[in-house]
Amino acid sequence: MKTQIRSMLAAAVVTTMMAGCATTGGYGGGYGDQGYGQPQEQRSGMSRTQKGALIGALAGVAAGLLSGDDATERRQRALVGAGIGGLAGGAIGNYQDRQERALREQMAGTGVDVIRQGDNITLNMPSNITFDFDKSDLKPGFYPVLDDVANTLRQYDQTIVEVAGHTDSVGSDAYNQQLSERRAASVGNYLMSRGLMRDRFILIGAGEGHPVASNETDSGRAQNRRVEITLVPVRS
Numbered sequence: 001m002k003t004q005i006r007s008m009l010a011a012a013v014v015t016t017m018m019a020g021c022a023t024t025g026g027y028g029g030g031y032g033d034q035g036y037g038q039p040q041e042q043r044s045g046m047s048r049t050q051k052g053a054l055i056g057a058l059a060g061v062a063a064g065l066l067s068g069d070d071a072t073e074r075r076q077r078a079l080v081g082a083g084i085g086g087l088a089g090g091a092i093g094n095y096q097d098r099q100e101r102a103l104r105e106q107m108a109g110t111g112v113d114v115i116r117q118g119d120n121i122t123l124n125m126p127s128n129i130t131f132d133f134d135k136s137d138l139k140p141g142f143y144p145v146l147d148d149v150a151n152t153l154r155q156y157d158q159t160i161v162e163v164a165g166h167t168d169s170v171g172s173d174a175y176n177q178q179l180s181e182r183r184a185a186s187v188g189n190y191l192m193s194r195g196l197m198r199d200r201f202i203l204i205g206a207g208e209g210h211p212v213a214s215n216e217t218d219s220g221r222a223q224n225r226r227v228e229i230t231l232v233p234v235r236s
Contacts, residue, residue, distance in 0.1 A: 002008040025103065045178035065120055066164050066206055084197075086236030087158055092119050096233055101155040107146040120232050123149065124212075125187075136165075136182035138190060149229065150194035160232040162202040168221035169208045171233050181205030186229050 016018075025066040087095055100121050104114050127133075130142055138146070153161060165183035167176040188203040213220035 035065060063233040065208065065232060066161055067157070068203055084158060084234055086234045088236045092194045092233045092235065095156065095158065096121060096231075099152065099159070102152050102155070103149070104154055107145070110145050110148075120230055122231075123229040125229070127218065127222055130187070130227050131183060131225075134179070135184050136179060138186050143190075146190050148192050148193065150196060153191065153196055153200075153224070153231075154194075156231075157197070157200070158234045160202065160234060161188075161189070161191070161196070162204065162228075162230040162232065163201050163202045164206045164225060164228045164230070165212075166206050166210060166226045166228065167208050168224040172223065173207060177205055178209040180207050183227055187229070209218075 059157075064197065096116075096119050100114065100116055101122065107114055107123065111126060111129045115122040117126060125145075129139065131137065131139060135213065153159070163178035163184045165185075165187075167180050169176070182205075183203055184203045188201050192198050192201060208215075208224070209222075211224040212226070213223040215221050215224060
C-alpha cells in the first residue's frame with residue numbers, strides 16, 4: 001500500500017506540473033542511450049527530456065521498490081513455503097542494520113551507493129561500472145562487485161531481491177523498456193548463478209520512467225542509466 005501511495009502521489013504531482021506546459025520537439029524511435037531517434041516536427045506537449053527533468057525532481061517520492069506490494073507478497077509466500085523463515089518486530093530492523101553495515105563495507109570504493117529507506121536497502125549501481133553504452137552485457141570489472149553482493153545475500157538470506165534496470169530518456173519508450181529489462185536480467189541472472197535462490201528474485205525493467213537526475217545533461221543521463229537492487233525483509 002505504501003508503494004502504491006508513493007507512486008500515485010508522484011504521478012499526480014507530475015500530471016499537475018505538466019498540465020500547464022507545452023513545447024515542441026522530442027524523440028521518435030531510436031536506440032536507447034545512443035540518441036539515434038529523430039526529432040518530430042511540431043510535436044505538442046512537453047519534450048521527453050523536459051518531462052524527465054520534472055520527474056527527476058520527484059525521484060525521492062517514487063525511489064526504492066518498484067514491483068509493488070503484490071509481487072513482494074507473492075515472493076514472500078514462496079520463500080516461506082520453501083522454508084525461509086520470516087522476520088518480525090524489532091528483529092527486522094536489527095537484521096537490516098547488520099546487512100546494511102556488511103554491504104557498506106563490501107561496496108566501499110566501488111562506486112555503488114547503499115541507500116536505506118525504512119526497512120529496505122537499495123544498491124544504486126551507475127552505468128560507468130555496470131554496462132557499456134547501450135549494452136546489457138556486464139562489464140568484466142563489475143563481476144567482483146556482484147560477487148561481493150552475492151556473498152552478502154547468501155549470508156542474509158531472509159530478504160527478497162528486486163533487481164530494476166533503468167535508462168535515460170533518449171530513444172523510444174519501447175527500446176528503453178527492453179534495454180532496461182535486459183540489464184535487470186543480466187544482473188539478476190548473474191547473482192542467481194552464484195548460488196542464490198531464484199524464488200528470492202524479482203526482475204523488473206523500469207525503462208526511463210524513474211530518473212534520479214535531469215535528462216537535459218550528459219551527466220544527468222549517465223546517472224539515470226543504472227541498475228538498482230532493493231532488498232526487502234521477509235516478514236513472518
